[in-house]
Structures are given as C-alpha cells and as structure tokens.
Amino acid sequence: MDPENNQKNKNGIVATVGRRKEAVARVRILPGNGQITINGKPIAEYFLGQIFQKLYNRPLELTKTLGKYSFSVRVEGGGKVAQLGAMIHGIARALAKTEPALRVTLKREGFLTRDARVKERRKYGNAQKARAKKQSPKR
Template sequence: MEKQKIAVGRRKEAVTRVFISRGNGKITINDKDYKEYFTLAYLQNQVEVPLKTVEGSDKFDVKINATGGGVKGQAEAAKLGIARALIEIDPEFRPALKAAGLLTRNAKSVERKKFGHKKARRSFQFSKR
C-alpha cells in the first residue's frame, strides 16, 4: 500500500468518509480522538470492530469525516466505512468481514410524515360525534 485508501459509510442520515493508511492504530473523527468524540463505550466498540476482526488495531491509522445524523448513526456509518476501506487495502480481509456482518449497509431510516397525520403513522383522534 503506497498511500491512504478512501471509503464511504452511511447509516440513517449519517455519512462518513474514511481515510485509512498504514500506521500505529490512531483513530480520529472530525479531528478529535474517537474516544473523545464517542463518549459511550458501545459506540467506541462499534468503531473498533472492523479493525479487531482483521487484527489490525495497531497496524492502521484511520481518519474519519462524519456529517449528518446522530452519534449512533455516525458510529455505525464509520464501522461500515472502515470495513470497506480495509477491503480496498487487502481483498483477503473480505471473508472475515463478511462473516462478521460488517459489509451490510443498514438501509433503515426514519419514515416520512404523511399529511393529515400527527406523525408518520399516528393519526389524530377520531370522534364519531
């Protein structure tokens, strides 16, 4: 690998651009350390999962630009982006990442609000009289 590889991850309204290169395991999101950006432990684990799956936690530096959505959506988008970037580096990582379910794009998003309704499905209370 001569320089960095780039991949995109998406989840709900969140979009992350992932830049991965050989290094010593530093992960930054929007110019902050990922443990400072994602304060909850389970969100930090989401970001680490693809690297742990291919035993690359201390072999790659990851820089992530995250926009849109909330912190959970951004963490899951980062997970997908890192997994895709790792495949760009070495296609032999694909079977391990696929088996762990890290290459599947979760397309679920918020349903739009319909007119005449209070929310997407919740209607106003009906009164017969």
C-alpha cells in the same frame, strides 16, 4: 481523489465512504499505529463511553488489524449512533479495499452491508407522525 471510487493514491491512502441513516462518513486509511481521528478529534474524545469503544473496535479486532492502520474520518449528519454506524461501515470498506482477503470475514459479520433502515416519511392525512392516526371525534 474521489472517495466514491475507493481508489488508492500514490501515498498508499485509500478513501472510502460509509453511510447510516442520514450520516455520511468519509474514511481515509493509511499504514500507521492504530490512531483514529474523527473531525480532527481523537476517537475516545468524540465517542465517549465503553459501549461506543467496543463497537468501533469490533471490525479491527475481528480482522486482527488493531494498531496496524491509522484512520482519518470526516463525519457529518445524523446523530452520534448513526455517525458511529457510518464510520464503522467506512472503516470496514477501507479494510476490505486495502486487504482483499479480509472482505469475506467482514461481509460475513455484516460490516460491508449498508443498513437500509431509515426514518419513515410522514403521510398526509395522518396526525403528526408517519403512522399515527388522527383522533376521531366521539360526539
């Protein structure tokens, strides 16, 4: 099954891909009890803290699908926040693919839009960073 095509297989599983910065999340959605596993761990164990919990539950609460589907997520690259953003993007895409009526709500809240902000590349002739200038000699 190719996750890029967002196809539903014979078991009713939909696979989608979510991205944020350098992180890529491969999300599989199936009818279930609301359990979310990331790289084989429960989500509460992978993303610690209430702030993370509020963020990853937002698309599910918004669409009133909390506890209706189970998600299996494989995420790699980036940091924890980028991985969380990629996972949310993938979950939103999966929900929109499973229930097309939810697409309008998710799109309006911005969950289906890929966040295009990435680290700016370093330019030659500059100091160590993308925009930092070399110190000029005073004498």
